[in-house]
Amino acid sequence: MCTISKYLFAAALFVALSASAQNTSYWQQHVDYTMAVDMNVENFQYTGTQKLVYTNNSPDELHRVYYHLYFNAFQPGSEMNARLESIADPDGRMFSKETGSRITPLTESEIGYLHALSLKQDGAVVTFNEEGTVLVVDLAKPIPAGGTTTFEMEFKGQVPVQIRRAGRNNNDGVALSMSQWYPKLAEYDFEGWHADPYIAREFHGVWGDFEVKLTIDKNYTVGGTGYLQNPEEIGHGYEASGTKLKKQKGKTLTWHFKAPMVHDFMWAADPEYVHDVLQMKDGPTLHFLYKNDSIYRDTWTKVQPLTEKAMHFFNKNIGEYPYEQYSVIQGGDGGMEYAMGTLITGGDKPGSVIGTMIHELAHSWFQQVLATNEAKHEWMDEGFTSFISALCNNEIRAQNKENPFENSYRGYYYLVSSGQEQPQATHSDRYNSNMPYSIAAYSKGAIFLSQLGYIIGQDKLMETIKKYYADFKFKHPVPNDIKRTAEKVSGMELDWYLMDWTQTTNTIDYGIKAVNVDGEKTKISLKRTGLMPMPIDILIVYNDGTQETFYAPLRMMRGEKENPYPQIERTILDDWPWAFPTYDFSINKPRESIKAIVIDPSQLMADVNPDNNVWPIPAKAEE
Numbered sequence: 001m002c003t004i005s006k007y008l009f010a011a012a013l014f015v016a017l018s019a020s021a022q023n024t025s026y027w028q029q030h031v032d033y034t035m036a037v038d039m040n041v042e043n044f045q046y047t048g049t050q051k052l053v054y055t056n057n058s059p060d061e062l063h064r065v066y067y068h069l070y071f072n073a074f075q076p077g078s079e080m081n082a083r084l085e086s087i088a089d090p091d092g093r094m095f096s097k098e099t100g101s102r103i104t105p106l107t108e109s110e111i112g113y114l115h116a117l118s119l120k121q122d123g124a125v126v127t128f129n130e131e132g133t134v135l136v137v138d139l140a141k142p143i144p145a146g147g148t149t150t151f152e153m154e155f156k157g158q159v160p161v162q163i164r165r166a167g168r169n170n171n172d173g174v175a176l177s178m179s180q181w182y183p184k185l186a187e188y189d190f191e192g193w194h195a196d197p198y199i200a201r202e203f204h205g206v207w208g209d210f211e212v213k214l215t216i217d218k219n220y221t222v223g224g225t226g227y228l229q230n231p232e233e234i235g236h237g238y239e240a241s242g243t244k245l246k247k248q249k250g251k252t253l254t255w256h257f258k259a260p261m262v263h264d265f266m267w268a269a270d271p272e273y274v275h276d277v278l279q280m281k282d283g284p285t286l287h288f289l290y291k292n293d294s295i296y297r298d299t300w301t302k303v304q305p306l307t308e309k310a311m312h313f314f315n316k317n318i319g320e321y322p323y324e325q326y327s328v329i330q331g332g333d334g335g336m337e338y339a340m341g342t343l344i345t346g347g348d349k350p351g352s353v354i355g356t357m358i359h360e361l362a363h364s365w366f367q368q369v370l371a372t373n374e375a376k377h378e379w380m381d382e383g384f385t386s387f388i389s390a391l392c393n394n395e396i397r398a399q400n401k402e403n404p405f406e407n408s409y410r411g412y413y414y415l416v417s418s419g420q421e422q423p424q425a426t427h428s429d430r431y432n433s434n435m436p437y438s439i440a441a442y443s444k445g446a447i448f449l450s451q452l453g454y455i456i457g458q459d460k461l462m463e464t465i466k467k468y469y470a471d472f473k474f475k476h477p478v479p480n481d482i483k484r485t486a487e488k489v490s491g492m493e494l495d496w497y498l499m500d501w502t503q504t505t506n507t508i509d510y511g512i513k514a515v516n517v518d519g520e521k522t523k524i525s526l527k528r529t530g531l532m533p534m535p536i537d538i539l540i541v542y543n544d545g546t547q548e549t550f551y552a553p554l555r556m557m558r559g560e561k562e563n564p565y566p567q568i569e570r571t572i573l574d575d576w577p578w579a580f581p582t583y584d585f586s587i588n589k590p591r592e593s594i595k596a597i598v599i600d601p602s603q604l605m606a607d608v609n610p611d612n613n614v615w616p617i618p619a620k621a622e623e
């Protein structure tokens with residue numbers, strides 16, 4: 001090889017290597033927030049300063065940044081309000097049939113707002129422009145790849161009358177539910193900026209460390225994200241027992257919190273909060289803050305031991321909860337997950353509060369630690385949370401349902417039959433109405449996992465969930481990450497599953513076409529009517545009470561699951577290549593010996609037409 005061509009070769013190799021590194025190497029931005037906030041509990045206005053050290057770990061030079069100003073959504077004229085007034089099925093918590101949107105009538109003193117008053121980048125004044133719930137900032141100087149810059153902002157806000165999640169004086173009488181309350185830098189990731197306007201739901205934030213000093217009326221008890229740094233000055237149940245308090249003087253207290261490696265910071269405050277603490281053995285400290293009212297006290301006493309049990313269940317089945325604290329706080333409406341805590345409504349029905357608590361706690365894994373962009377992949381946080389909460393409810397509340405996901409399947413079948421289904425890959429704000437969003441995210445999202453268990457086997461599914469958590473915690477996993485994890489664990493190819501289930505509205509419909517005498521044998525013909533591919537489990541029950549199973553793997557899976565019914569003998573048949581609409585196999589028993597044939601006795605395969613999954617066809621379905 002001559003010298004010049006050797007160099008050319010080396011140069012070409014270098015280009016090839018760096019291109020592949022760019023395509024595969026993961027990076028994420030980092031934020032360090034230091035905030036001081038002064039809350040006026042009389043007029044619900046607050047002022048604050050924010051120092052934000054932003055590290056650009058991307059390979060790109062950045063010329064702009066964006067902040068979310070979520071509270072601006074709670075005003076007449078906002079995109080949130082326009083959507084509320086135009087969507088076919090507005091959320092009943094934000095809209096009444098009689099009086100319309102709850103945002104429209106808000107007065108100046110009742111609306112929410114969040115405004116930047118000044119902004120500097122490394123000491124230089126920068127210009128900014130407020131566009132609804134997003135602040136657009138043209139930088140004084142670009143942030144180079146790998147560079148760090150410091151923003152200093154003064155801001156002011158007003159807490160809206162409680163409309164959704166955040167707000168003041170909610171139906172339970174909680175004074176302050178403070179989520180999405182501070183100027184929050186938008187995330188920039190491998191897909192670019194995610195400066196989504198706040199229209200209805202779902203968040204995506206930058207990983208980092210928070211230090212927050214909150215000054216508020218000294219009678220208010222505060223709970224939320226972060227470890228309290230000055231419990232001996234604060235009290236309110238945070239001090240170690242027997243501690244002599246060194247209370248700050250004056251009418252206010254300044255609460256000092258630190259929260260490492262989170263992507264949001266929530267707090268709530270009320271002068272009548274009861275604050276209970278439960279220190280788990282080998283686990284985090286659990287805090288419970290709820291209104292001092294007998295209705296709530298009974299419920300919340302029942303919630304506490306179940307929070308501990310649920311924490312154990314998720315630790316065991318997903319992976320260790322990584323923080324030393326979790327707070328269940330009465331606030332907001334319904335329930336919403338935040339870093340190191342949740343805001344949920346109090347309620348007088350313990351069962352419903354416990355169910356909500358379990359769901360929101362599960363989000364600590366599927367959203368707060370596995371921080372998927374839930375606006376784009378809502379099924380990965382709501383669906384996976386619904387899946388694992390169903391398992392948790394079944395175990396710790398002894399529900400013992402044979403199929404703990406039956407409600408999810410019912411919901412999904414309803415959605416398909418409604419004709420209103422949109423692909424799960426739809427942005428959470430861009431569904432035609434709330435119904436197809438909810439079912440796609442929660443029900444169809446839960447089925448993504450339960451059905452994955454049908455495809456790769458239940459043990460491999462649980463192994464996949466643990467590996468997914470171990471590999472992607474404190475990151476922003478995307479749909480391909482759960483699919484690749486399942487592929488690595490199972491040795492199967494699953495691209496077809498991810499694509500058809502999440503990016504299309506293709507449905508599954510397999511059936512038993514014919515059962516024919518074939519000498520001493522029986523020939524069974526199956527058919528595929530739906531577009532979506534699936535491997536097929538078949539159970540045969542004989543008149544003498546014996547059973548056997550057959551398994552037709554899908555050829556494009558390139559693998560086979562373990563026998564899901566080890567107590568029943570299984571025959572692995574030839575692969576069924578998807579494009580063939582029919583598939584025949586023979587059994588060595590006469591037709592008259594067969595009592596019943598059933599496709600997928602587990603019912604974990606979401607077959608939209610189950611009537612033809614059973615032979616002989618049950619009398620009811622024949623009509």
Ligand SMILES: [Zn+2]
Binds near residue numbers: 359
């Ligand atoms: Zn949820």
